[in-house]
Each structure stands twice: as structure tokens, then as C-alpha cells.
Amino acid sequence: MLMKKAKLMGWLSGAMLALLAGVLILDSAAGADASKVPGSADDPVVTKSYVDQKIAELRGSIGAGGGSGSAGAMAKLEVVTVPVGKTIYVQAGGELIVRTGKAVAVSSDANGLSDMTDGLDIPPGKPVGNNHLILFPRDGRGVKAAEGSKTDLIVLVRGGYEIK
DSSP, X not given: OHHHHHHHHHHHHHHHXXXXXXXXXXXXXXXXXXXXXXXXXXXXXXXXXXXXXXXXXXXXXXXOOOBTSOTTTTTSOEEEEEOTTOEEEEOTTOEEEEEESOEEEEESSSOOEEETTTTEEEXXXXXXXXXXXXXXXXXXXXXXXXXXXXSOEEEEEESOXXXX
């Protein structure tokens, strides 16, 4: 009987010790967040509608490329036909891939286009390779059909653009 009582006392003291440790851990965790008030600058509370509104604003600013491009132009590549004698000007940060036709670089200054495929700069008036990813670092740059070409250019564009 004495042996059973000793085991019971050992088990109870172990349970009490575990309970005390749990209370101390919970108390310290609660104390760490006690200084933060929900809704304050340290712990803001936002609603789902607020988050949805901010996401819609971000999507709108990304897709607002302008030009003749579609509203979601940054999200996808758009197939565009550039008639002979016309130039497609792509907005800064836009991308273009020449699919068919012979194209040359156009720029409003001495700097050209970034050929991401070859890792080169294409100066104004020089050929733009078909199926090469071309990046437009600034506005006022584009591509047009090469001199003497009789076929329209078919290009893929990501970003705002304008055909003139």
C-alpha cells in the first residue's frame, strides 16, 4: 500500500510540475503580445475587401501599359501585325519577339534595343533577329520592316505599344 501511495505521489508531483511549466510558457507567450493592440500601427487589422481592393489596384497599375495594347498587356504576349512602312514603338520595360518578316531597330537616340537572347545591344537601323527576346529599356524605341521588305511584320508584344 505504501508503494502505491509513493507512486501516486510521484505521478501527481510530475503532473503538477508539467502544469506549472505549461502555465509559465503560456503566460510568457501572452505577455509578449500584450503590448500590441489589435488595429494599432504595431498590429493592423485589415478586412478582406481592403486586401481585394489593394490587389485590384496593383493589377491595374501593372496592366496600365497605355498605347494601343490591351489593358492586361503585361500579363500576356499579344500577337500584333505591323504593316510595311509603319513602326511599332514599345513602352519602356516592354518586350517584343519578331516572329515573321525582316525587322530593324528604331530609336529616338543613339542607343538601341537590348537583345536578351544574344546578350547584345542592337543599334538603330541594325537587323533584329527573328525569335529573339528584345527588351525596350526606354520609351521612343521600336522596330519596323527592313528597307525593301514587302511583307508585314508579325510580332509578339508584352507591354504597352503604339503603331505609327
